Amino acid sequence: MSITPSTVGPAALELRNVAKSFGAVVALKSASLTVQMNSIHALVGENGAGKSTLVKIVAGLYQRDSGDFLLRGEEVDFSSTAESKAAGIAVIYQEPTLFPDLSVTENIFMGRQPTNRFGKIDRKRMRREVQGLFARLDVRINPDRPAEGLSIADQQIIEIAKAISLDARVLIMDEPTAALSGVEVERLFAVARSLRDEGRALVFISHRFDEVFALCDTITVMRDGEYISTDSIESTTVPEIVRRMVGRDVADLFPKQPAEIGEPVLEVVGLNSAGIFHDVNFTVRAGEIVGLAGLVGAGRSEIARAIFGVDNYDAGTVRIAGTTVPRRNPAAAMSLGLALVPEDRRKQGLVIDATVSRSTTMAIQKQLTKFGLLTSRAENAAARIWASRLEVKTNALDTVVGTLSGGNQQKVVLAKWLATNPRVLIIDEPTRGIDVGTKSEVHRLLSELAGKGLAILMISSELPEVLGMADRVLVMREGRLTAELSRAEATSETVMYAATHASEHHS
Numbered sequence: 400m401s402i403t404p405s406t407v408g409p410a411a412l413e414l415r416n417v418a419k420s421f422g423a424v425v426a427l428k429s430a431s432l433t434v435q436m437n438s439i440h441a442l443v444g445e446n447g448a449g450k451s452t453l454v455k456i457v458a459g460l461y462q463r464d465s466g467d468f469l470l471r472g473e474e475v476d477f478s479s480t481a482e483s484k485a486a487g488i489a490v491i492y493q494e495p496t497l498f499p500d501l502s503v504t505e506n507i508f509m510g511r512q513p514t515n516r517f518g519k520i521d522r523k524r525m526r527r528e529v530q531g532l533f534a535r536l537d538v539r540i541n542p543d544r545p546a547e548g549l550s551i552a553d554q555q556i557i558e559i560a561k562a563i564s565l566d567a568r569v570l571i572m573d574e575p576t577a578a579l580s581g582v583e584v585e586r587l588f589a590v591a592r593s594l595r596d597e598g599r600a601l602v603f604i605s606h607r608f609d610e611v612f613a614l615c616d617t618i619t620v621m622r623d624g625e626y627i628s629t630d631s632i633e634s635t636t637v638p639e640i641v642r643r644m645v646g647r648d649v650a651d652l653f654p655k656q657p658a659e660i661g662e663p664v665l666e667v668v669g670l671n672s673a674g675i676f677h678d679v680n681f682t683v684r685a686g687e688i689v690g691l692a693g694l695v696g697a698g699r700s701e702i703a704r705a706i707f708g709v710d711n712y713d714a715g716t717v718r719i720a721g722t723t724v725p726r727r728n729p730a731a732a733m734s735l736g737l738a739l740v741p742e743d744r745r746k747q748g749l750v751i752d753a754t755v756s757r758s759t760t761m762a763i764q765k766q767l768t769k770f771g772l773l774t775s776r777a778e779n780a781a782a783r784i785w786a787s788r789l790e791v792k793t794n795a796l797d798t799v800v801g802t803l804s805g806g807n808q809q810k811v812v813l814a815k816w817l818a819t820n821p822r823v824l825i826i827d828e829p830t831r832g833i834d835v836g837t838k839s840e841v842h843r844l845l846s847e848l849a850g851k852g853l854a855i856l857m858i859s860s861e862l863p864e865v866l867g868m869a870d871r872v873l874v875m876r877e878g879r880l881t882a883e884l885s886r887a888e889a890t891s892e893t894v895m896y897a898a899t900h901a902s903e904h905h906s
């Protein structure tokens with residue numbers, strides 16, 4: 400079934416029985432990973448399995464408690480990220496690390512700006528190199544603009560460009576595609592393959608198995624901080640990998656149950672925001688899940704933010720159950736029963752140093768308050784229900800959210816909004832970064848909520864998710880709705896076509 404890590408020639412990167420604890424939390428018990436040169440190696444495991452912790456040890460951000468760490472056969476010990484970089488390791492972290500005030504170019508060259516012969520920063524050379532990188536990745540981002548305000552996808556692309564520009568021998572990508580859709584992913588994969596063919600070693604962490612199987616040649620599974628198996632990708636299958644990750648079979652991934660579709664609850668009429676989206680019209684009815692598909696940058700998240708009132712818009716009306724939602728007033732939208740699970744959960748959804756308990760109940764504090772008193776017992780009781788429903792992996796409810804694994808932070812944000820018991824739920828990338836076991840749980844939950852009459856607008860870049868979950872699919876392209884497809888009409892072809900072609904019907 401599984402093969403022991405190969406020892407043919409010195410591996411580019413080798414970790415053996417690595418352990419790492421944070422106080423009482425054991426993140427890694429015995430993690431092993433052997434990555435050969437000329438290889439793209441997948442590292443998979445459930446949320447909280449320890450993948451990012453292992454990456455951060457390789458990056459020099461954390462130091463291991465015990466175990467071996469070798470590069471090309473030589474034992475190494477990094478006490479800083481600079482040492483890891485100098486040894487030829489580049490890392491794309493799961494959480495973007497850009498400095499908002501610096502320009503895109505400055506971010507890419509952070510800490511290593513080239514200087515000219517007068518000792519001044521060589522801006523011309525930086526510009527040239529960035530142009531080369533962007534051409535290779537087919538990126539159209541202004542290199543002089545500040546990083547502030549970039550979409551998650553653009554931030555991720557810049558992280559990728561930054562990592563590639565380091566010309567490293569080992570490139571580790573911790574969920575680099577989480578915010579990207581089809582076209583961008585293909586571009587990244589083409590670059591990854593050419594880096595592999597140049598003899599480099601790549602590690603690819605992802606919860607998207609179609610990508611893992613399309614890109615990687617070898618796959619290592621981790622569970623609960625331990626090494627489980629390493630296989631060549633041809634000799635294994637998705638169900639086999641999932642079984643090892645989760646420890647059980649995960650059956651139906653997209654179980655949208657038929658629900659009774661009722662009255663329109665969310666109505667969006669003629670919504671317009673100059674340069675961002677134009678004349679957007681749609682409704683979502685009670686019991687219905689409407690998928691909003693499209694390429695990254697099509698304007699989907701912007702519409703969600705405008706409806707909820709985080710952003711303004713120029714013209715148009717948003718109604719919930721017939722009542723007009725005032726502009727730029729999220730509190731009013733919430734009291735009308737609207738909830739938005741945003742795309743950028745870390746920035747918009749969480750207070751990183753609050754406890755799991757407080758974070759989960761953040762939006763329902765008023766309801767939990769009795770006689771002006773909010774007891775931690777009430778908070779914990781409410782939080783416990785959601786934490787267990789979404790399988791948030793944490794030692795205790797008073798754990799600080801910022802120390803949870805990426806996927807578990809996502810779950811806390813989901814819990815926070817589901818706890819408000821909304822009438823309309825707008826959910827932007829519901830399962831981004833969430834592992835396969837919990838993914839089906841999130842889908843089951845959405846389906847169940849729709850069954851109870853909730854109207855759901857689901858923005859998703861994952862086609863199987865859209866096709867599996869949505870009763871109706873809206874497709875956006877460059878700020879306009881280009882298609883509305885019934886469940887029967889929606890296929891990957893019809894959705895992709897509408898996402899990439901202008902419509903003849905819509906203005």
Ligand SMILES: Nc1ncnc2c1ncn2[C@@H]1O[C@H](COP(=O)(O)OP(=O)(O)OP(=O)(O)O)[C@@H](O)[C@H]1O
Binds near residue numbers: 424446450
């Ligand atoms: N700085 C920290 N302090 C305390 N606990 C931590 C810290 N970093 C990680 N952990 C814990 O270590 C465990 C492993 O987390 P890690 O981020 O490595 O998981 P992961 O496999 O990357 O998961 P995901 O798929 O959700 O990104 C988790 O239980 C997490 O809460």
Ligand SMILES: [Mg+2]
Binds near residue numbers: 450493
């Ligand atoms: Mg992680």
